[in-house]
Amino acid sequence: MKARAILLLLLAMAASGCGIQPWVKPYERDRLADPIMSWERNPVSAAYTHHVLEAREAARGATGSSGGGCGCN
């Protein structure tokens, strides 16, 4: 109940618009689009590495990430 009220309130605030503009323009994302800047360049290898680690350590979680890249479309 309370969570939904907060959601609606903040939605109203967002609809009114805020001031900060994205400071990295889409045409400036060449380096971020480079494969060497991706969090996981080879998913098949990353999945195996995560498995090897999780099988031998007690800690688990917070290993993945998405985002960055060319930001196209």
Place this chain on the structure above:
Amino acid sequence: MQPTNRARSMLAALAATVLMLPVPAPAAPASAPAPDFSLPARAGGDVSLASLRGQVVLVNFWATWCGPCRKEMPLLEQIYQRYKGLGFTLLAVNVEEDSGGADQWLRDTPVSFPVLFDRDNRVSKLYQVTAMPSTVIIDRKGQVRFIHYGYTPGTENEYQDQVRSLIREKS
């Protein structure tokens, strides 16, 4: 706080944070005069938008590092070939600081429409390019009539419909 409520509140707080983030400013509204510019062309010399007044112009902002941009180029070539004799032209503005990459890519995937180099991103800023690729379609009177952000398969059909409708308009 009960654990279930805590998890729910966490998700709600996250959603709220997402909603708080500002929406990027819209580009120049349709039916506004297209800002004039002059850029060096890959084929040599400079090309200015004002010199093309009287034709329908499609300006496409692209880069070699942008997947959808690369996919779009051969389709733009098809549109160019189909309508170029009817008072239509197409300008592909490459936004990369170093145009060597674009030069190499165009040798592998040649196009026949003019490719211009906006190396200092002056024109990208002028047209408030907020997505890669961006396409602006300008009518014979030099007014911006249609703007497209991004490219998904099928958008080229929209370009064709819009270009055709602008060609039919009297000058």
Place this chain on the structure above:
Amino acid sequence: MDQILRLEPVRARTALGVILLLASLGLRAGVLPEDRADILYHYYDGGGVQIDGPSILVRKSVGQDLSFSANYYVDTVSSASIDVVTQASPYSEERKETTFGVDYLRGDTTMSAAWTRSDESDYQATTWNLGLSQEVFGGLTTVSMGYGRGADDVGKRDSTFNQPADHWRYRLGLSQILTRNLLASLDYEAVADEGYLNNPYRRVRYADGGSATGYSYQDEVYPRTRDSNAVALRARYFLPYRAAVYAGYRYYDDSWGIGASTFDVGYTHPWRRWTFDVGYRYYTQDAADFYSDLFPYADAQNFLARDKELSTFSSQALRFAVGYEVPIRFTDMLDKGSVNLVYDHFMYSYDDFRDIRGSGATPGSEPLYSFSAGVLQLFFSLWF
């Protein structure tokens, strides 16, 4: 003892509401992951154990908003680890894992679902994963959420023993473009486990004057629940020349009293068609509250564990990787291919787990265990 965060599955209604709300904010469209096929051979050698096998991953997009993926993975175990040698307990010979996944792109939102099935002769596990990823703020920020649900059947060879173990995972992630050259991310994951969480073969030891070795064994006893939290901060930076560095830190704690920290750094250097990676990882953890290498007598505690994975230890790892990429021109159907070799060298050092494979030492003063492991990955990739 850390505060216990007992999570129950979030009500579907609220979660669905949030998902639909986020989806409706889509202004433009994002991009789906690339179509590619990878075939990998993995080989692990360490602590007396050799494990190898293939992993095949295929991803193909259908239409403009769907991407399907499938993975087939096998572990074949040969030789015997310290657990097997000291307790003569059986071990699995082969584990097969299959995953099917789908990603759906709608506006700026990517929704994903995956199903995984893992099978070995004495352990079956089925896991569902749901994910949501949203680009906001001009694409500079990516917000992601994930939910995972696993149901396991724990069995025992040559026995009718069968117990369930259930798992829930909640993930929140934020990835932020800070500058033209700098990416950062913050990830949080909470895991809740319930059911039979230990290994039916493994036992703990306690001091026993009546035994020839000075100690005797009894079955391990674990709590039936476990809740954990992990938070990780990572950054990737594009150097003034074409290369990248990264650094990451993860903090972990759970309701079993285990605290762990992970640090890793790495450097990626492309040169012509080659890509080189080097990396270093340091991991350290504290033992579980109910862990001991040698209990003073039988039934010394309600919960008893002697699993070295729950002990106090640290590990260091060095990575060297090299890849070579080839553009494919003879056909339009294929874009490029690559071959990669990855080698990780691990060094584990235990502070309260002892190597009891020798003889003569007084129980409790055997040398502390340590071992090294080499992990090799060789894989071929094709983009289409």
